[in-house]
Amino acid sequence: xxxxxxxxxxxxxxxxxxxxxxxxxxxxxxxxxxxxxxxxxxxxxxxxxxxxxxxxxxxxxxxxxxxxxxxxxxxxxxxxxxxxxxxxxxxxxxxxxxxxxxxxxxxxxxxxxxxxxxxxxxxxxxxxxxxxxxxxxxxxxxxxxxxxxxxxxxxxxxxxxxxxxxxxxx
Numbered sequence: 001x002x003x004x005x006x007x008x009x010x011x012x013x014x015x016x017x018x019x020x021x022x023x024x025x026x027x028x029x030x031x032x033x034x035x036x037x038x039x040x041x042x043x044x045x046x047x048x049x050x051x052x053x054x055x056x057x058x059x060x061x062x063x064x065x066x067x068x069x070x071x072x073x074x075x076x077x078x079x080x081x082x083x084x085x086x087x088x089x090x091x092x093x094x095x096x097x098x099x100x101x102x103x104x105x106x107x108x109x110x111x112x113x114x115x116x117x118x119x120x121x122x123x124x125x126x127x128x129x130x131x132x133x134x135x136x137x138x139x140x141x142x143x144x145x146x147x148x149x150x151x152x153x154x155x156x157x158x159x160x161x162x163x164x165x166x167x168x169x170x
Contacts (some may be wrong), residue, residue, distance in 0.1 A: 006038050006151070009158040013039075016165045017048035024161055025096035026052040027065055027086040029077065030104035030120060034154050050096045055086065065089030065101075078103050078115050080123075084135045087125035091133060098126045098164060100157045106149045118142045120153050124160050129168040136164070 017024060026035045036052030039045050053064050058077055061067040066089040071081045086101035104120030111117035123137040138160070142152035 006155055006158065007041070009155060009162060010038050010042050013158060013162045013165070014042055014045065014048055016162060020165065022097040022165070023048055023050040023095055025050045025090045025094035025099045026157070027090035027099060027101035028052065028054050029056055029061070029086070029102060030106045031102050031150050031153050031157075032056060034150055035100065035102070035157050038154055038158065050094050053086075053090055053093070061086060061103075065093065076115070078105055078119060078121060080121055080137050080139065083121035083123040084125075084137050087123035087135050087137075088133050091125040091127070098124065098161060098167070100124050100161050102153050102157055104149070104153060106146045106153075108146060116141070118144070118149050120149065120156075122153070122157055122160060124164050126164060126167045134167070136160075 028035055033054045039049045055061040055064050058072050062069050065086050067082055067085040075081045083101050083103050087099050090099040101123045105111045105115055105117050107117035118141045120140045123135050125135045128134050142149045
């Protein structure tokens with residue numbers, strides 16, 4: 001992934017969030033803070049970036065974001081129910097109007113037949129006009145080595161935030 005692509009996504013996201021007076025938060029597992037890092041690489045990001053949660057371990061997902069241990073046990077950390085809970089947890093535990101969460105298998109090991117290396121779940125959460133939490137989730141498979149999977153995840157997460165910046169927020 002070209003670093004210029006990520007920088008351009010961050011710049012566009014920053015402009016969109018500033019124009020709307022909104023903040024985002026991140027909940028990251030497989031990217032280990034790279035999304036938050038990309039956002040805060042831009043000077044002035046405190047105008048639109050609230051906070052980032054790095055929840056690499058299962059215990060951290062539960063403690064920091066409120067993910068139920070039973071959901072992790074039943075579905076695995078790399079799953080739709082877990083990433084949805086991560087995104088909703090970040091929304092509940094921040095001042096953000098919009099959040100993104102990611103969990104995946106970046107490799108080079110840790111994959112399985114059901115969840116091969118490169119499998120990533122992403123979710124974005126926001127409140128609708130009535131205040132109810134809404135969450136979109138997406139499963140992706142990114143090719144390449146660990147660095148490539150993580151960078152592709154960052155770009156996808158940022159693009160998803162940009163795509164959802166006009167959703168109702170409360």
